[in-house]
Amino acid sequence: MRAVVLGTDNHFRTVECAKPVPGPGEVAVRVSHAGVQWGDVLVRDGHFPIPRPFVPGFEAAGRITAVGDGVDPSRIGEPVIALVGGGGFAEVVLAPAALAIGAEGIDARTAAAAGWVAPTAYDLINTITGVGPGDSVLIHAASGGVGTLAAQFAAAAGARRIVGVVGNADRADYARQFGYHRLLTREEFPGALDGESFDTILDPVGGATRAANLAHLAPHGRLAVYGNIATFEPVAVSTNDLLTNGQSVMMYNSNLLSRTHTARLAASTTSALAQVAAGLIRIDITAEYELADVGTAIENLATGATHGKSIIRIP
Template structure:
């Protein structure tokens, strides 16, 4: 099969590889499109050390070509969107059957764009922070894969006000279509917020922004941490200070959840898929690349300023 391989020299090359065979509880997927996400940036820059050679790619859409032991053979030939541990930048990939979700009614590009971002956004809003009607919500990386969906899920949950950090004034109309009431640039945060406080803040940034977020929490507010895009330097938080205002700091790691409790991740993903197929939310595919152009796509994602979702055409 054709695959994109990351070698020991940190370079990507198109190569021919043996198609993987599904193990017990797994399916093999003939990939039509793969999704690009922040994990591809971290693998590419060496932050997540992986044995080389390595086929990256963590999100796949296509049809089930074969099943492993314990998986219903009737699933063969059905369209799916799948969350993978690796290998999606290839013509075939294996995935746990529980994380290969039926994708009838979705075109392959949208199915690939569903990826990890959609269930992550759903869980951040519905499970981690439990956004309630009337809540005020602040979302960093507002126009990215998770942020653009989190705003929509917050609106669906009844949030009274949703503010985004990231983007430019020219993107305000686009942000409004996602459910944002207001959009501010990263450089304007937090000064542009004046004295505004929030019941829920989603933070994939880290560093000084994390401390500024704590200062913006309303009494009993919830800060959800799910990444460190700006820096991996630790931020120290005083639990006694949180206690004085009833604030909470929560974390979410969907990749860990896929290994420890995949059924929980699948439950959120299934509900998110229902909202997508019912057209209550939308996923914007903002860019499409060929497999050979993945390095360029990763560079552009790492540079920031992208909005929506990038997909890679495989089949």
């Protein structure tokens, strides 16, 4: 089968390799589309200690073609979205059966684009911060895969005001279609807020942005941290100040969740996909690449040349 391999020289190559065979509790999925996400950038840039050569790709859609011991053989032929720890940029990927989640009623392109971003956005709004009617929400990276979905989930939860922060004016124009009431560029944040505070803030950025977010958190507000796009430098937080204001800083790590509470991640994915299938939530695919162009797709994501969601087509 064909697969994309990231080598020790930091280059991506399409190679021929043996088709993987599912072990106990696993399924094999014939991949038709795979999603491109920030984890691919982090792996490329060496932030995860993964031995190379390595087949990247953490989200893939297709049909189950084989099952390992302990998996119901009637699942063969089932359309699924597979959340995996790698191997998605290939014609066949192995996935834990519990994280090969049924995608009936959703086309494979959309299922691949849903990937990890759909359950992440769903959990950030509904499970972690518990956005409810009347809440105000601030979302960073508002034009990205998680940001565009989080705004829609927040609106569905009854948020009265949803503000987004993006990299530039072009990204603001793009993000407006997802229900934001106001959009700021990175240069405008936080000065243009004029002291406005928020019940929920979603922060994948870190650094000075994280410190500014704390200053704009309302009493009893929730700051959800789920990444470090800008910097991995730690940000000091006074728990005494948080206690005084009834505030919370909450962490979300979907990769860890997949290993420690698999059923919970699967349930969130199923709930998110149900809203997508019902047409309540829209996933915007803005770029589609061939398998040989994985390196370009990841570079375009890293440099901000793309917004929304990018996918790889594997015919």
